[in-house]
Amino acid sequence: MRGMNDVLPAGAAVLERFQGLAVAALRSYGYRQIRTPVVEPTAVFRRGLGAVTDIVEKEMYTFTDALNGDSLTLRPENTAGVVRAAIEHSLLHDGPCRLWYHGPMFRHERPQRGRYREFYQTGAEALGFAGPEVEVEQMLLLHRLWQALELGPVALQLNTLGEAPERMRHRQDLIAFLEANSAELDADAQRRVQTNPLRVLDSKHPGTQECLKRAPRLMDYLGEASLAHFERVQQLLRQQDIAFEINPRLVRGMDYYNLTVFEWVTGRLGAQGTICGGGRYDGLFELLGGKPTPACGFSIGVERVLELMGGTHADAVACDVYVLHQGGTTYDFALRAAELLRDAGLDVILHAGEASFKSQMKKADGSGAEFAVIVGGDEVAAGAATVKALRPGATATAFGEQVRLPLADVASRLIDALGAEAVAQGQ
Secondary structure: OOOOOOOOHHHHHHHHHHHHHHHHHHHHOOOEEOOOOOEEEHHHHHHHHOOOOHHHHHHOEEEEOOOOOOEEEEOOOOHHHHHHHHHHOOOOOOOOEEEEEEEEEEOOOOOEOOEOOEEEEEEEEEEOOOOOHHHHHHHHHHHHHHHHHOOOOOEEEEEEOOOHHHHHHHHHHHHHHHHHOHHHOOHHHHHHHHHOHHHHOOOOOHHHHHHHOOOOOHHHHOOHHHHHHHHHHHHHHHHOOOOOEEOOOOOOOOOOOEEEEEEEEOOOOOOOOEEEEEEEOOOHHHHOOOOOOOEEEEEEEHHHHHHHHOOOOOOOOOOOEEEEOOOOHHHHHHHHHHHHHHHOOOOEEEOOOOOOHHHHHHHHHHOOOOEEEEOOHHHHHHOEEEEEEOOOOHHHHHHOOEEEEEHHHHHHHHHHHHHHHHHHOOO
């Protein structure tokens, strides 16, 4: 189906690596997992994201429940769903909480590089935390994750949207400016002038961008408290040596944001260069029927990050050990050996069917396994197995070319050798 893609084994291996490192980073900052339904009442998104946003107006998959006539929507993002769940289950009854999620989102838009109709997001929400410190903490978490993923250069962009009264004053003057200069705007920007003028600032159209250089700047409308909040964000980032740039046109695509917004961007993905975005959304709880609650969060565009990861680790190891045999009774012994190795915590592929040892060794090498465990008639008679290191490095040093070991000793010797290899690689 157009815009909805299969994830094949090589891609799944890269995805699995991303997920493992992302979860490790999130847990190291105290975030716990939450899972919300893929389908929510449409009102959750209309009220939460804003009725005149592009997502709600043009991109949501909305349908009527045939059983009761309710309007339901496949989630186009997950922040609104997490806040809905927090309200419904009183998650903040005992104080603020840090939550993370991972899962598919759906938007009906034109598929292109890095933009799909079904796509995955990994995100985090810090609920009940006021002040800029938790915003910076999330940026530090992400910086740590990019380093762990070895993404290369990604840039942090910041802006502040101030508070609602400040945005309203700016909005009035911005609308007047855009109306006076409507001939310089592209058609999409002209459509947004009355409904969502802040989104005009995010236009990628060259002519509109040129016009916007003369537009009123939101920063000039901010009060002392909003400016102090934004200055504190910058101060903390500088203290941690995190480079950033201020992008006054950065507004994000949902209406619920206030104060700090941020994006991590790259120049290596063409027009879809944003790999992660987020910010503060202190008003969302009230929009969804809850009590006033400060909050901030972010979401990562998983497919875009995977593309930056590229071919690295795409040929991921399928197993630690590949077990070979000659069929018949040697298969029975090899099956016993494989189960003992799995009991010890190793990932094992046992060769299926019968083939020559030469053919099986090709399979073993292609699996990415560190070791081949060979079972022939002589091994069965001796209650042993022959272990052969398939890769250079510490594992090969530990075993030489190959060695026959009593079956009871194979697992412990392999674990010792694999541990030595991890140390040698600095893992």
